[in-house]
Amino acid sequence: MKNLKVSVSPHIRQGSKTTRSIMLDVLIALMPSLVMAIIYFGYHVLINAVVCMGSCFAFELLYTLILKKDFSRKAVRESSCWDCSCLVTGLILALNLPRVMRVDGWDLNVYGKSLLNSGLRAEDSIVFGGDTVILCVIGSLIAIVLVKMLFGGIGKNFANPAATARIFLLLAFGFAFTNTTGLGDTLPASTGATWLSGAKATDGNTLINMFIGNRGAAAVGETCIIALLIGYVYLSIRKVIDFRIPLIIMGSAAVMALLFDGAVNGLTGAKLFGNMAAHLMSGGLLFGAIFMATDYSTSPNTFWGSALFAFGIALFTMLIRAFGSYPEGMSFAILVMNITVPLIDKYIVPRPFGYEKKVKVKKPKSENVVQPLGESEKGGAKA
Numbered sequence: 501m502k503n504l505k506v507s508v509s510p511h512i513r514q515g516s517k518t519t520r521s522i523m524l525d526v527l528i529a530l531m532p533s534l535v536m537a538i539i540y541f542g543y544h545v546l547i548n549a550v551v552c553m554g555s556c557f558a559f560e561l562l563y564t565l566i567l568k569k570d571f572s573r574k575a576v577r578e579s580s581c582w583d584c585s586c587l588v589t590g591l592i593l594a595l596n597l598p599r600v601m602r603v604d605g606w607d608l609n610v611y612g613k614s615l616l617n618s619g620l621r622a623e624d625s626i627v628f629g630g631d632t633v634i635l636c637v638i639g640s641l642i643a644i645v646l647v648k649m650l651f652g653g654i655g656k657n658f659a660n661p662a663a664t665a666r667i668f669l670l671l672a673f674g675f676a677f678t679n680t681t682g683l684g685d686t687l688p689a690s691t692g693a694t695w696l697s698g699a700k701a702t703d704g705n706t707l708i709n710m711f712i713g714n715r716g717a718a719a720v721g722e723t724c725i726i727a728l729l730i731g732y733v734y735l736s737i738r739k740v741i742d743f744r745i746p747l748i749i750m751g752s753a754a755v756m757a758l759l760f761d762g763a764v765n766g767l768t769g770a771k772l773f774g775n776m777a778a779h780l781m782s783g784g785l786l787f788g789a790i791f792m793a794t795d796y797s798t799s800p801n802t803f804w805g806s807a808l809f810a811f812g813i814a815l816f817t818m819l820i821r822a823f824g825s826y827p828e829g830m831s832f833a834i835l836v837m838n839i840t841v842p843l844i845d846k847y848i849v850p851r852p853f854g855y856e857k858k859v860k861v862k863k864p865k866s867e868n869v870v871q872p873l874g875e876s877e878k879g880g881a882k883a
Contacts, residue, residue, distance in 0.1 A: 519654065523584035525740045529731035530591050530791065536713055536727040537720035541599040544629060545720050548597055551633050553590035555640035560586040563649045585654045589643050592662040592791055594636065595721025596784065596831070597669070600629040601676035608634065635673060639665040659838040660798045663788070663831045666719075670831075677718060695782045696827035702774035710781040718828065722787045732790045742803070745810050746789040750780055752814035760822035784830040785817060798838045805841075805848040812837045 537545045560581040565571050602609055608630025643661035651657045670677055695702075695710070697718075709715045713724030722728075736743035757776040762768065780786065793799065793813055800806045813833045820829025 519583040519585065522740055523588050525735065525738050526588045526791070527584065527591065529734045529740075530588075530595065530721075532727035532730045533595055533721045533724065533787070534591065536724035537595060540713055540723055541720045544599045544626070544632070545594070547629075548599075548632060548636055548720075549591055549594040551636040552594040552597075552640050553587050555637045556586040556590035556593075556644050557581050559641055559644040560649060563645055580653055583654065586644060586648075589648070589661045590640060592721075593639050593643055593665050595787070596662060596666045596719045597632075597636065597639070598677055598718060599720055600626045601632045601635050601673065602626065602629070603631045603635070603673060603676050606631050606634075631676065635669055635676065639669050642668050655797050657797055658841070660792050660795050660834055663792055663834045663838075666831050667835060695778055696821065702771070702778045707774065707777055707781070710778060719784060719787075722782075722784045725781050725786060728786050728790060735790070735794075741790070741794040742806065744803070745794055745799075745806050746786075748807055748810040749789040749793060749814045750786065752811050753785060753818055754780060756814060756818040756822075760818055764822055779818070779821065783821075783828040788813070788830040788834055792834050793837075798841060800841055800844045800848065802845075802848050802850045805844045808844055808848070809837050809841065812840065 534545070534549060561576065561579050564579040564581065565575055568575055600609075609626045609632075610628040610630070611625050612627040643665035647659055647661040647664045648654065648657045695706070695715070706715075711725045713727070715723070717723045732741075732743075732746060735741045754776050757779040758772060761772055761775050761779075789810075793810060800809050813830075816833035816836055817829045820826055820832060826832075
C-alpha cells in the first residue's frame with residue numbers, strides 16, 4: 501500500500517468556475533474593444549453587436565427547442581443558450597465585421613447626407629445599414645446552427661464558430677467588406693485602406709496610431725491595441741486563458757515577419773523592425789490570438805499541443821500575408837489549425853492522472869562489488 505498514488509479525479513470540480521462564469525469573463529474582456537470600436541466607428545458597431553448576439557441567442561434557443569420537440573417554459577429554461585457561449589460567439593462575430601456592409605442591388609440602407617454635396621462615399625453616410633443587419637443574421641446562423649449546434653453544441657464543434665462565419669461572409673460577400681473600411685467622425689481617424697492592403701509604409705506616427713486605434717481597419721474589433729491588451733490581462737488574471745498561447749502566436753509571427761520581409765521585400769534595419777511591429781498590430785492577429793485561438797473547444801488539450809497549434813496559426817497567417825494575394829490571413833489560419841487539432845491530440849497526449857515519473861536506479865558496476873567467500877571456499881582454505 502505504500503506505493504499507492506492517489507490523485508483528484510477529473511469529475512471533481514475545483515473552485516467555482518462554470519461555463520457560464522467563464523463566458524461572462526470573456527464578455528467582460530471584450531467590453532474595452534467594443535467601447536473603443538463604438539467610439540471610433542460610431543453607433544453602427546452597437547447595432548451590429550446587438551443583432552449578432554440576439555440572433556445567436558435566438559438560433560441556439562430555437563434549435564434546442566426544435567430538437568427536443570418541446571416548447572414549454574421548462575424546455576426554454578433548460579436550453580444551452582443560457583450558458584452565454586452564444587453571446588460570446590455573437591459579440592466576437594460582430595467585432596470581426598466592418599462598420600457597415602453595403603450589398604449592391606439590395607437597397608436596404610438609409611442615407612443621411614447628400615453624397616453629391618458632401619463628397620462622402622455611400623458607406624460613410626449610411627444612417628441605418630439594412631444590408632449589414634441581414635449579413636449579421638446570416639453570419640449568426642452559420643456560426644450557431646451549422647458550426648456549433650449541428651456538431652452537438654459547445655465543446656463538440658471542430659471549428660471556431662465566429663471565425664468560420666466571418667470567412668463565409670468574406671467569401672460570399674467580399675465586395676461588401678472591401679468597400680467599408682472608413683471610420684466614423686467621432687475622432688479624426690484614418691479613412692484609407694488598412695496597412696496590410698496599402699503601401700505598408702511605417703513611421704513613428706503610424707505605429708502610435710495603430711496602438712491607440714486611430715487608423716483604418718477592416719474589422720472594428722481589431723482597431724485599438726490598448727483595449728485588446730486590457731482584455732488579455734483580465735483573462736490571464738482570471739485564468740480563463742493560458743497567457744502563454746497568445747504570446748507564442750505573437751512571438752512566432754514577429755520572427756516570421758522579420759524573415760519574410762527581409763527575404764521577400766529586402767528590408768533592413770529600422771524599416772524591417774518597424775514593419776514587424778506593424779504586422780503585430782495590424783489585422784486580426786492580436787484579437788484572434790487572445791479571443792479565438794484560446795477557445796477551449798477548438799484547441800488542443802495539452803500545453804505542448806497548444807504551443808504547436810499557436811505556432812501553426814502564426815505560420816499560416818504570415819505566409820498568407822507575405823506570399824498570398826489576400827492581405828490578411830488570421831481567420832483562415834485559425835480555421836486550418838482547428839482542423840489539425842484531432843491529429844495533434846492523437847500524438848501529443850496528456851499524462852494520466854496520478855502519473856509519477858519513474859526514477860532510474862543506477863546499477864553498481866560488477867568490478868566494484870566485493871563478493872563474500874562461500875562456505876566451501878572457507879573450508880578449502882582451512883584444508
